Amino acid sequence: MKKIVFVFSLIFAATFSINAQDISDNAIGLRFGGGNGIGGEVSYQKALGSNNRLEIDLGLANEFANFKVTGLYQWVWNLENKFNWYAGAGGGIVSASGTGIYAAGVVGIEYNFDAPILLSIDYRPEVGVAGGLDGLNSDVALSVRYQF
Template structure:
């Protein structure tokens, strides 16, 4: 048990020393996800400070009245010059026959191209609390965003 705690503390300490990434002020694009989500989402990211940002995603299902809004606070770290990883927490509201709320986390990787385009792959576990959302679901997504 002591070895596990020592290893976790070491990983945490190393993650604090990783160089922060330059984050664009705004990014907008599309996130295509799987799992119990709506599939496609319009995605917006807003720079908050040196290595933090806010992401808001709006997904519309095949039914006109079904939607899903997710908000995530993210921390971003640089792996190499244009390659980053990020993690975050948040939640959202979904309408799938009933209005429901859920908590969400996210972990992923992104690549900043030389053009103002960023592509990412992430994993988003979601825990539904009410309405038609119940229990834990997994959502894996690929996103492409324009940075400005």
Template sequence: MKKTFFIIAILFIGVFSANAQDISKNAIGVRFGGNNGFGGEISYQRALGSNNRLEIDLGLRKGDAFKATGLYQWVWALEDQFNWYAGFGGGIASANSNSAIFGAGVIGIEYNFDIPLMISLDFRPEVGFSDFYDGFQSDFGLGLRYQF
């Protein structure tokens, strides 16, 4: 019985080790999405481990409006160069002398090309906590990032 348990444990560890995905240490680029009028964002990702990372996005709009988002993400391998990821975080937004804070989540899929380029598609739900940015908001985004 102990040998059977040991063999199952080794197989279990082997399967999850084979699916572990090393993510790039850094990635920088853009994320295009609706983002409640903020449109495109400058996006930076920093690996915190072999399968988790921090993403920081900054959306700017004409005038003095901005939206900054920080997300902690877990990344899992799907197949070859495809990964999927999920995470949570929050941020701040400001427009026309109004400010807001919000909580955010993210779920998405990404493809790593043989060159240091990554393309991603994600869904980001957000919950705002002010008159300016109140209640549930969400958008889909397309990201293009250079990995280094």
């Protein structure tokens, strides 16, 4: 039992001692999604610290009649060199077949090129709370962003 507690203590300590890579102050680009989401979204990220940021995504569909806005607070951790992984939570508003609100989470991995380009892939589960987006929806997306 003491060995198990010791191992979990080491894992816990290692998790919080990992150094985060500095992230760009701003990034803007496109998020190409699938699943039950609207599809492509314009994506903006704003750094809030050395290892956390705010992401805001806007998706438009049906000749701009329907929209989906998502806001996510994200924590970013360095994996190796230019690879980061991130996780976060937030929510949004959707207007497809009735206005609704939803809660969302995100987990993903990103690569920071030498040029100011950020490439990422993520998984975003969404749970409809009210309105047109009911139940659990999932979205996997590839994002390309310009950092400045």
